Amino acid sequence: MNKPIALLTITVVLAAVSVAAQAQSANRPDVLFISIDDLNDWVGPLGGHPQAKTPNMDRMAELGMVFTNAQAPSMLCNPSRTALMTGVRPSTSGVYGNQIDWRTVERLQGIPTLPRYFRNEGYRTVGAGKLFHSSTYSPQAFFGYNDTTAWDAYFPSLERQLPDEVGPPNRPANGSPFSPNFDWSPVATTDMAMGDGQIVTWSVEQILAADDGPRFNAVGIYRPHLPWYVPQKYLDMHPLDDIVLPLVLANDLDDIPAIALQQAQGNDMPPMGIHEWIIEDTENIRWKEGVQAYLASVSFADAMLGHLLDALERSGRAENTIIVLWSDHGWHLGEKARWRKRTLWRESTRVPLIIVAPGVTHAGSQTSAPVSLLDLFPTLAELAGLKLPAHLEGVSLLPLLKDPTTEWNRAVVSTNGFRNHAVANARYRYIRYAEGSEELYDLASDPNEWKNLAGDPQFETVRAELARWLPKHDEPNAPDNTRATTQ
Ligand SMILES: [Ca+2]
Numbered sequence: 001m002n003k004p005i006a007l008l009t010i011t012v013v014l015a016a017v018s019v020a021a022q023a024q025s026a027n028r029p030d031v032l033f034i035s036i037d038d039l040n041d042w043v044g045p046l047g048g049h050p051q052a053k054t055p056n057m058d059r060m061a062e063l064g065m066v067f068t069n070a071q072a073p074s075m076l077c078n079p080s081r082t083a084l085m086t087g088v089r090p091s092t093s094g095v096y097g098n099q100i101d102w103r104t105v106e107r108l109q110g111i112p113t114l115p116r117y118f119r120n121e122g123y124r125t126v127g128a129g130k131l132f133h134s135s136t137y138s139p140q141a142f143f144g145y146n147d148t149t150a151w152d153a154y155f156p157s158l159e160r161q162l163p164d165e166v167g168p169p170n171r172p173a174n175g176s177p178f179s180p181n182f183d184w185s186p187v188a189t190t191d192m193a194m195g196d197g198q199i200v201t202w203s204v205e206q207i208l209a210a211d212d213g214p215r216f217n218a219v220g221i222y223r224p225h226l227p228w229y230v231p232q233k234y235l236d237m238h239p240l241d242d243i244v245l246p247l248v249l250a251n252d253l254d255d256i257p258a259i260a261l262q263q264a265q266g267n268d269m270p271p272m273g274i275h276e277w278i279i280e281d282t283e284n285i286r287w288k289e290g291v292q293a294y295l296a297s298v299s300f301a302d303a304m305l306g307h308l309l310d311a312l313e314r315s316g317r318a319e320n321t322i323i324v325l326w327s328d329h330g331w332h333l334g335e336k337a338r339w340r341k342r343t344l345w346r347e348s349t350r351v352p353l354i355i356v357a358p359g360v361t362h363a364g365s366q367t368s369a370p371v372s373l374l375d376l377f378p379t380l381a382e383l384a385g386l387k388l389p390a391h392l393e394g395v396s397l398l399p400l401l402k403d404p405t406t407e408w409n410r411a412v413v414s415t416n417g418f419r420n421h422a423v424a425n426a427r428y429r430y431i432r433y434a435e436g437s438e439e440l441y442d443l444a445s446d447p448n449e450w451k452n453l454a455g456d457p458q459f460e461t462v463r464a465e466l467a468r469w470l471p472k473h474d475e476p477n478a479p480d481n482t483r484a485t486t487q
Contacts, residue, residue: 028214028384029358030321031118032207032312035218036301037077037130037225038341039327041350043298045366048350049291051244053237053299056306057354060325064356065401066366071412071424072329073374075341075348078102078133078145079415080328080373085113085132085147087377087392090415091471097417098133099480101145107475111391114377116150118216121386126206128155129199129220134162155202162222165195167229174289176277184228184293186235191303194231196221200304207311214384221304224297224331234296234303243288243295246335247448253337255452257437263416264336264343274339291333322383323356326373335448344422344431346441346449349414357383361401369400369408370424411469419474423466430454430466438463 041048045061046068073083079090082102090096093107102108112120113132119125127150134144148158156163166189172178173185191197203219223230253261265273278287305325312318332338332347341348351373355361360383374394381388382396399406411425419434429449431439438454440463453459 028123030214030317031123031216031380031384032308032321032323033115033216033218033380034221034305034308034323034325035081035131036221036305036325036327036352037223038329038331039224039298039301039352040330040333040347041352042295043302043352045354046350046352049244049246049295051238051242051295053295054302056302056309057325057352059309060305060323060354060356061366062364064323064354064361064363064365065404067353067355067371067397067400068366068368069370069424069426070326070351070353071349071370071372071414071422072327072351073372073413074415075329075343076416077130077328081131081133082108082145084326084328084373084376085115086111087114087374087389087394089374089393089413089471091413091419091421091474092393094475094478096415096477097480100478101481102132103145103147104481105478107478112389113147113150114380115216115218116147117377117381117386117389118384119150119152121384123214123216123384124211125151125216125218126153126203127151127218127220128203128206129196130161130222130225131218131220132161153206155199161220163195163198165189165198165229166193167227171227174286174293176274177272178274178277181226182274183226184289186232187229189231191231191300194223194229194300196223196301196304200307204307204311207308207315207317219308221301223301223304224294228290228293228297230293230296230300234300235292237299238292238295240285240288240292243291245284245287245291246333248334248337249448249450252448252450256336256439257433259433259435259437260344260431260439263420263433264338273337275334275337278334278339287334290339294331294333319358321358322380323354324376324380325352325354326376327351327353328373342416344414344416344420344439346429346443346447348416349422349424349429355379355397355401357401360398362404365404367400367404367408368426369404369406370410370412370426371397371400372412372414374412411466413469413471415471418477421470423469425466425469428462428466430463432467432470440466 044054044058045066074080078098168185171180172183378396414422440454441449
């Protein structure tokens with residue numbers, strides 16, 4: 001072969017490779033990545049509360065696949081979100097609390113976060129609202145730990161993930177003795193003037209924007225995070241007199257290790273635990289008001305989701321867009337005499353997870369296979385046809401998305417601080433605390449986790465099988481290095 005022909009051949013080959021790369025990039029699916037903060041299983045597709053009204057989550061469930069046994073990597077915003085976004089477990093990174101800026105943690109240096117990874121691969125990445133951990137805005141407050149290298153555009157800004165919003169004139173409006181954040185109230189404003197309304201308005205513009213190439217649109221909806229301020233119409237959807245309270249067993253805590261109660265109580269605020277204050281009102285009006293306000297906040301968040309799904313339909317790109325909806329952890333509203341999160345019980349660890357992947361998922365499908373939010377990074381990378389980074393500790397859910405009956409002999413771990421873990425498989429949940437005490441629940445016969453079976457010799461094989469999945473390594477706490485205080 002003479003030289004000119006060789007050069008010509010090389011040029012033609014290079015051009016062909018380049019065209020192929022562009023074609024591959026152009027064919028890659030878009031991703032619409034939606035998180036809803038502090039959303040527990042009180043949503044239509046999971047049936048955690050009989051009065052949940054979430055028509056848009058129901059609609060999304062009809063489009064794709066619902067995971068009915070999805071577990072959070074941790075039960076607090078920062079460790080859960082950091083794990084999802086980096087693909088690294090809390091027990092590997094040492095990020096267990098909200099006071100740790102993951103960006104400075106040694107073990108996570110050089111690891112691309114999920115949106116950064118998609119950006120590196122040629123995606124246009126845009127984000128709005130709380131995606132990485134962030135506290136509400138105030139002049140003194142800390143803004144959060146966004147990956148500022150991950151985005152082509154961000155609302156309100158790379159440094160500030162949450163916009164201002166209107167609250168009631170006096171806080172707390174519910175008369176609670178706790179921080180002004182533990183509050184609920186109707187607010188006299190429109191949906192789109194709310195913080196989430198502003199986030200969704202901006203995100204809808206991004207979804208409708210005409211541009212070429214694959215895009216990764218991320219939207220962080222903040223409600224039902226406290227405070228539960230929503231327009232009155234959402235409270236009207238859940239009349240106070242009809243509110244059904246969660247089931248609570250009177251002596252439920254008698255078979256729980258002392259360390260579990262200490263950890264749960266440590267998250268309440270002095271001088272009195274939240275649940276004590278709630279049930280001080282023997283008519284249960286406070287409890288009903290709290291449940292009503294949470295259900296109303298969930299319905300508000302659902303309405304926000306509806307705007308995003310509508311925009312995607314209008315954009316003409318729905319047929320080539322993967323939609324994923326997730327929450328960072330659950331929430332107690334009185335179950336086990338607890339409010340808030342940060343426990344290893346199912347109310348804290350179980351999260352909504354819905355994935356719509358055109359051409360992959362089947363409409364209206366669901367699976368009870370145990371999965372973790374850690375699995376989202378590899379799943380989305382594989383769905384987009386990208387090479388999986390080596391550092392990921394989750395697994396791709398693609399086999400389940402294709403076929404919900406795929407055999408799935410896995411168990412997944414949720415972590416609440418150093419060496420405190422819960423392990424969930426298809427039927428049981430096993431909890432082990434740092435000092436060695438344990439809980440074991442059979443969800444098939446005891447979905448409320450009332451009867452601790454950890455000491456029952458009949459379940460020794462079950463206990464041992466679950467214990468096998470505990471992390472082999474527990475990284476010590478990374479040092480607190482910020483002023484963040486909210487959850
Ligand atoms: Ca019990």
